[in-house]
Amino acid sequence: MNKHQSFVLIFVTMQKITITFFCFAFFSFSVVAQNAIIKGKVFNPINNEPVPFANVVIQGTTTGTSTDIDGKYEISGLDPKLYNIEATSLGFRKAVVYEIQTFNNRPVNIDIEMTEDAQLLEGVEITASPFSKKEEAPVSMRTIGVSEIERNPGGNRDISRVIQSLPGVASSPSFRNDIIIRGGGPNENRFYLDGIEVPNINHFATQGASGGPVGLINVNFINEVEFYSSAFPSNRGNALSSVFDFTQKDGNPDGIKANVTVGSSDYGLTLDGPLGKRTTCIFSVRRSYLQFLFRALQLPFLPIYNDSQFKVKTKLNDKNEISFIGLGALDQFELNESANDGVTDAETLERNRYILGNIPSNDQWNYTVGANYKHFSGNSFQQVVVSRNHLNNKAVKYQGNDDSDEANKILDYLSEEIENKLRLEHTWRKNGWKWNMGVGYENALYTNSTFNRIVTTTGQELLIDFDSEVFLNKYSVFSQLSKSFVKDRLKLSAGIRSDFSDYNTEMSNPLDQLSPRFAASFLFAPKWSVNGSVGRFHQLPPFTVLGYRDAGNNLVNKQSGVSYISADHYVFGVEFLPATNTKITVEGFCKSYRNYPFLLRDNITLANLGSDFGVIGNEPVTSSSEGRAYGAEFLAQQKLFKGFYGIVAYTLVISEFEDKNGDFIPSAWDNGNILTLTGGKKFKGNWEVGVRFRYLGGAPYTPFDQSLSSLKNSWDLRGVGLLDYNQLNSQRNGAVHQLDLRIDKRFFFDKWSLNIYFDVQNAYNYQAPLSPFITVERDENGLPLEDPNDPSRYSTKLVENFSGNVLPSIGLIIEL
Numbered sequence: 001m002n003k004h005q006s007f008v009l010i011f012v013t014m015q016k017i018t019i020t021f022f023c024f025a026f027f028s029f030s031v032v033a034q035n036a037i038i039k040g041k042v043f044n045p046i047n048n049e050p051v052p053f054a055n056v057v058i059q060g061t062t063t064g065t066s067t068d069i070d071g072k073y074e075i076s077g078l079d080p081k082l083y084n085i086e087a088t089s090l091g092f093r094k095a096v097v098y099e100i101q102t103f104n105n106r107p108v109n110i111d112i113e114m115t116e117d118a119q120l121l122e123g124v125e126i127t128a129s130p131f132s133k134k135e136e137a138p139v140s141m142r143t144i145g146v147s148e149i150e151r152n153p154g155g156n157r158d159i160s161r162v163i164q165s166l167p168g169v170a171s172s173p174s175f176r177n178d179i180i181i182r183g184g185g186p187n188e189n190r191f192y193l194d195g196i197e198v199p200n201i202n203h204f205a206t207q208g209a210s211g212g213p214v215g216l217i218n219v220n221f222i223n224e225v226e227f228y229s230s231a232f233p234s235n236r237g238n239a240l241s242s243v244f245d246f247t248q249k250d251g252n253p254d255g256i257k258a259n260v261t262v263g264s265s266d267y268g269l270t271l272d273g274p275l276g277k278r279t280t281c282i283f284s285v286r287r288s289y290l291q292f293l294f295r296a297l298q299l300p301f302l303p304i305y306n307d308s309q310f311k312v313k314t315k316l317n318d319k320n321e322i323s324f325i326g327l328g329a330l331d332q333f334e335l336n337e338s339a340n341d342g343v344t345d346a347e348t349l350e351r352n353r354y355i356l357g358n359i360p361s362n363d364q365w366n367y368t369v370g371a372n373y374k375h376f377s378g379n380s381f382q383q384v385v386v387s388r389n390h391l392n393n394k395a396v397k398y399q400g401n402d403d404s405d406e407a408n409k410i411l412d413y414l415s416e417e418i419e420n421k422l423r424l425e426h427t428w429r430k431n432g433w434k435w436n437m438g439v440g441y442e443n444a445l446y447t448n449s450t451f452n453r454i455v456t457t458t459g460q461e462l463l464i465d466f467d468s469e470v471f472l473n474k475y476s477v478f479s480q481l482s483k484s485f486v487k488d489r490l491k492l493s494a495g496i497r498s499d500f501s502d503y504n505t506e507m508s509n510p511l512d513q514l515s516p517r518f519a520a521s522f523l524f525a526p527k528w529s530v531n532g533s534v535g536r537f538h539q540l541p542p543f544t545v546l547g548y549r550d551a552g553n554n555l556v557n558k559q560s561g562v563s564y565i566s567a568d569h570y571v572f573g574v575e576f577l578p579a580t581n582t583k584i585t586v587e588g589f590c591k592s593y594r595n596y597p598f599l600l601r602d603n604i605t606l607a608n609l610g611s612d613f614g615v616i617g618n619e620p621v622t623s624s625s626e627g628r629a630y631g632a633e634f635l636a637q638q639k640l641f642k643g644f645y646g647i648v649a650y651t652l653v654i655s656e657f658e659d660k661n662g663d664f665i666p667s668a669w670d671n672g673n674i675l676t677l678t679g680g681k682k683f684k685g686n687w688e689v690g691v692r693f694r695y696l697g698g699a700p701y702t703p704f705d706q707s708l709s710s711l712k713n714s715w716d717l718r719g720v721g722l723l724d725y726n727q728l729n730s731q732r733n734g735a736v737h738q739l740d741l742r743i744d745k746r747f748f749f750d751k752w753s754l755n756i757y758f759d760v761q762n763a764y765n766y767q768a769p770l771s772p773f774i775t776v777e778r779d780e781n782g783l784p785l786e787d788p789n790d791p792s793r794y795s796t797k798l799v800e801n802f803s804g805n806v807l808p809s810i811g812l813i814i815e816l
Contacts (some may be wrong), residue, residue, distance in 0.1 A: 036102035038110055039074035042067045042087050042095075045113040046429045048318060048376035054089035054114065059096065060580075060642070080104050080748040081686060082147060082640060084581075087112045098581075099147035099640050103815060104748045106257055109250070117432065117488070135434060135482035135493045138521035138531040139571045139587055140230035142166055146222045147640075151680065153692040154740025154761040156264055156809075158215035159225060159244070160202060165678040167633035167649040168229045168589075170671045170696060176213050177202050180669050181229050182589055183629030183655025184241030184567075185209070185607045187542060187616070191244045192236065193217070194311070194325055196370035196387045197421065201244070203305040203331050204364065207393050207415065208542035208616040209609070216329050218284045218309050220259050220270040223247045230569045230589060231519050231533035234478040234495035235425060235436055240539045240567040240593070248325070250313050251280025258816040264759065264809030265290045266305070279314040291334075300339040300355040304332040319376045328367035335361055337401055350799060353782070354775050357719030360397035360411050366390060370421075380428040383438075391417040399717065410717060412451040417543050419444045423476075432484045440476035445469070446543040450618065455714040457602060457705070457725055464619075466549040472503045474540070477510070480517075489523040499538050499564065503546060506563040506623075513538045513564050532572040538564040541597050544617035545606070556620050557597075563623045568592045581639040588632045596625035596657070603660040603725050608668045627657035627667065646679035659728050666729050672697035686746035695737040700729035701771035709774050710793040715784065721774035721796075734769035738762045738804070753815045761807040770801040 042051040050071025057064025058075065064085075067073045075085075080102050087095045092114040102108050134141060144162065149155065155162040160177035163169050170180040178186040187209040191198045202212025226245040228236075236243045256273030268286030275281045291302040307329040315321045339352045370387030396403075397411035425438035448468040456462050480495030495517045498510040506512070517535030524530060540546075541562055550556045573587035597606040598621055605625035609616040631653035638646045651674040656664040674697065680690035702723045708714060709721035740761050747754045776784040777795040787793040 035076065035104055036078040036080040037074060037076045037107035038078065038083065038085065038100060038102060039107050040072070040110040040112060042071045042073060042089070042112045042114055044092075044116055046116070046376070046381060046427070047378055048321075048381070051087075051089050051092060051114050054087050054092070056085060056087045056112070059084035059086050074107075078102055080746075080753070082682065084640065085110070085112075087114055089114060091116060093117050099145050101147060103753050105751050105753060105815070106252070107254060109253065111250075116429070117484075133521070134226075134233075135484070135491050135521075136233045136480055136495065136519060137228055137231035137533070138491065138493075138519055138529075139533050139573045140168075140228060140589070142227045144225040144227060146219060146224065148645075149219050149222060149225075151688060151690055151742065151744060153678070153680075153690040153742035153759065154738070156215075156759070157219045157261075157811075159217060159219070159222070159246075160215050163227060164694065165647050165649060165676050165692060166227065167587075167635045167651045167674075167676075168653070169651075170653070170669060170674055170699075172699075177215060178209075179242065180671075181241040182591060182631065182651075183653045183667065183669050184591065185609070185667075185669060187606070188239065188241035188539065188567075189244065190236065190239040190242070191246070193246045193327065193368070194248050194323055195245075195372050195383065195385050195423075196325055196368065197389070198327060198368045199389050199391065199417070199419075200366065203307070203329055204303065204333060204362070205366070205391075205393075206616065207391070207417075208544045208606075208618075213303065214265065214288070214305060216307055216327065217246065218268065218270065218286065218307075220261075220272075220284060221248045221282055221309060221311060223249045230571045230591075231517070231535065232537060233436070234480040234497040234515075234517065235423075235438055237440075237476055237478070237497055237499055237515075237537075238539050240537055240565060241591075248311050249282065251275075251282045251311070253280055258814075260812075260814040260816070261286075262812045264807070264811060275312065276314075278316070279312065281310065281312045283310045284308065295336060298336070298339045298341070298343060298352075300336050300352045301359065302334045302336050304334070306330045320374070322371060322373045324369075324371050326367065326369045329365060331362075331364045333359075333362035333364075335359070335401060347799075349782075350775060353778075354719070354773060354799075356401060358397075360395040360413075363394045365392050379430045380426060383423075383425040383427075385421075385423040385425070387421045389417075389419050389421075391415075409451065410453040413449070415446075415448045415450075415544070415547075417444070417446055432488075434482040435480070437479040438477075440474075440478075442474040444472050444474065444543070446472075446547045448544070448547045448549075448618070453717060455708075455711075455717055455722060457708070457722060459708040459711055459714055459722070461713060461717060466551070466553060468547045468549045468555070470503075470543070470547045470555070472501055472546070474499065474501045475510075476500075491521045493519045495535075499540070501540065504558045504561065506561045507540075513566075527577045529575045530573070531575060534568075534570050536566060536568050538566050540564060541606075541621075541623075542617045545597050545621055548618055548620060550620065560620070560622055562597065562621060563595050565596050565623070566594045581641040583635070583637050585635045586632070587635075588630075590630040591628065593625075593627035593629075593657070595623040596627060597621035597623060598625040598658075602723075604728060605657045605667075607657045608729070625658050627655070628664065629653060629655040629667075629669075640682075643682040644680075647676065649676045649678075650674070660725070666700045666732075668699060668701070668729060670729075671699050680742075686748070688744040688746075690742040690744075692740045693737070694740075695735065698733040698735050698769075700732050702728050703731050703771070704774040704798070706774060706796055706798075710776075710787060710796045712786075712792055712794060715776055715794055731771065733771060736766075736768040738766055738768075739764055751816070755811075755813040755815075757811045757813075759809050759811065761809075762804050763806065765806045766804050767802040768804045770803050772798040772801050774798055 042054045054067045056073045152162045168182045203214040204212045228243040259270040266288040270284040288305045313323045368389040373384040395413040399408040420443045423440040428435045452464040478497040482493035497515040500510045501507040519533040521531045570590045576584045600620045634650040636648040655667040655670040657667045675695040678692040704721040705724035742759045744757045784794045
């Protein structure tokens with residue numbers, strides 16, 4: 001057993017002792033009488049008017065109440081645990097709110113939206129689905145509740161990891177949170193927080209993509225998440241693979257409450273309460289302590305992250321309200337140059353040298369702030385959404401990590417992305433019709449200062465040295481009309497959108513980026529429906545592409561006619577609702593890509609990049625690459641009912657993009673088979689046990705060019721091998737599988753509550769095979785060995801590469 005393993009064993013043992021102590025201590029305390037309360041308001045979301053005399057009951061029981069004339073309700077005398085509640089009223093669709101966690105020390109406020117339906121006034125009986133289905137997206141849309149996020153085994157309260165339990169979602173076998181949907185790249189996703197676009201939801205974000213190792217959004221703010229893998233509503237643009245719509249909680253109007261969280265990698269504080277009679281606020285701060293653990297384990301890098309989040313909501317009156325939100329992060333990625341001190345294990349030394357030799361130090365900060373004003377009318381509401389987001393990304397690397405001489409500098413990168421956004425929307429609903437329309441405007445500034453000494457795929461050193469500043473304006477217009485027919489059995493929705501920009505002439509014509517879409521759903525038998533959608537979607541290339549300049553300070557990608565990327569989606573599915581809170585769906589999907597940026601220096605499509613740290617797209621391109629992704633999905637889901645919940649998700653996906661010869665070959669996201677089994681059981685005494693098993697088919701990779709990599713001038717400069725793009729994605733990793741376990745125990749007291757959880761990722765310690773890395777042979781002093789047959793080269797070797805360790809962790813969540 002080496003030093004690292006010994007430390008991990010000690011760390012795990014201490015955690016076990018800690019959790020045993022807490023369990024013993026709190027079991028010895030007596031729990032006070034049960035008096036949990038659920039209260040709130042039932043209202044019409046279109047005009048914000050209350051729904052009086054609606055019945056609100058605990059699902060599966062007769063416990064409940066009716067709303068008063070103001071739509072308010074209160075259910076008291078409950079045991080503190082999870083509940084589903086149902087609301088019914090004549091002329092409105094039945095509403096179900098799932099998994100409401102109640103407490104002894106405070107009421108839980110749950111406002112319930114009930115949609116008016118004229119056909120119900122006529123006495124038409126409709127069986128309401130317990131699963132959310134929107135007219136605009138009857139397929140490829142899932143709703144995720146906060147309890148599902150919190151309890152997900154291996155999820156670490158991180159939405160990017162939690163969605164890996166759903167069909168169509170792949171992931172990288174490393175510790176990153178790359179979101180890979182239906183064979184599309186990590187740069188094809190968009191995120192909205194209370195209707196305000198947030199460019200990225202991960203720390204240490206890959207610029208030009210959306211991945212990172214740790215989630216940024218605090219789960220204490222989340223009410224629910226709507227996840228679209230196709231059939232995007234027309235008011236959500238600039239996405240090719242997915243849209244995430246986060247709805248945040250309002251602050252607690254009854255008094256200040258606090259949440260203290262100590263997780264596997266960070267600790268945080270959330271404060272929640274009123275700022276006045278009509279204003280509430282939620283605020284949180286969080287800081288990592290991973291750097292201390294990584295230093296103790298003598299890992300070669302030290303990640304440090306901090307974040308903060310807030311939401312302030314003011315109800316000006318019954319017809320007007322405004323919300324202010326903010327989300328920010330400060331991240332530092334430092335090298336641990338003492339990682340090899342005292343290390344004797346040859347394999348560990350080799351890996352640490354390789355990592356220290358090629359990854360840069362990185363400082364990154366970003367924020368998003370915005371406001372969403374909503375005005376309610378008789379049968380409609382209007383929204384004005386304004387926001388600003390700012391990313392600052394700096395990376396530096398010195399040859400041999402020697403910063404004493406500027407001549408050793410091989411990378412000095414500083415970039416900023418600043419966007420100011422405005423969106424106006426009008427939503428109208430009457431007599432079964434729903435119409436949403438609006439316009440959008442964005443003003444963007446992108447700056448880039450790049451000094452980068454690289455080795456090209458021909459083995460030649462190339463200096464990239466430029467400063468760039470790009471201003472551009474972006475515009476959008478959109479509309480979507482939906483209607484139910486045949487006594488609500490047939491639902492149709494048609495939408496159209498156009499995005500355009502003044503970046504160049506290829507992007508300035510609104511007709512060139514016209515994005516029509518159509519969706520339909522038909523209930524052909526009780527509990528059975530067929531659903532489908534078709535649509536075209538457009539996305540602006542990353543700012544890294546738009547702002548690249550050549551040695552003559554020319555915006556070469558602007559001059560080459562770079563354009564919007566487009567993807568055509570086709571989806572068809574069948575849905576069956578066999579029992580209470582249970583859904584089974586089968587969907588087939590096809591995506592066809594056009595105008596993807598093709599990187600001229602490396603002769604590969606941008607679609608293959610984005611699952612590693614750093615920057616992608618900062619080079620000359622043409623909008624010439626095409627691709628396709630197609631497959632099928634199966635989902636069987638049981639929402640919490642009588643203590644059980646579970647998901648069985650299977651995906652078959654084929655993802656292919658063109659190579660430099662115009663031939664379709666597997667993309668980096670071509671996993672083939674993806675299977676996830678997630679389930680759990682709630683027991684008496686507020687115990688809960690969850691388990692998740694995940695299998696991913698091996699993803700393709702590109703092997704190293706050993707001949708070019710062995711050149712001394714190449715290795716001395718970057719300390720990393722060169723990929724052989726003539727064999728693009730010709731090799732494939734082995735399959736990846738992992739078992740995650742989680743145990744939760746809750747304690748409820750008069751003034752506070754405590755949740756202790758024990759989570760184990762990769763319980764049986766599977767070592768996922770990754771693409772091997774190339775390194776040089778070294779002598780006993782750690783110096784590279786020359787190739788005895790060629791003095792211009794080093795002797796090189798391929799080293800097997802694996803990812804995966806047992807990761808046990810303990811978390812404490814205190815509610816005050």
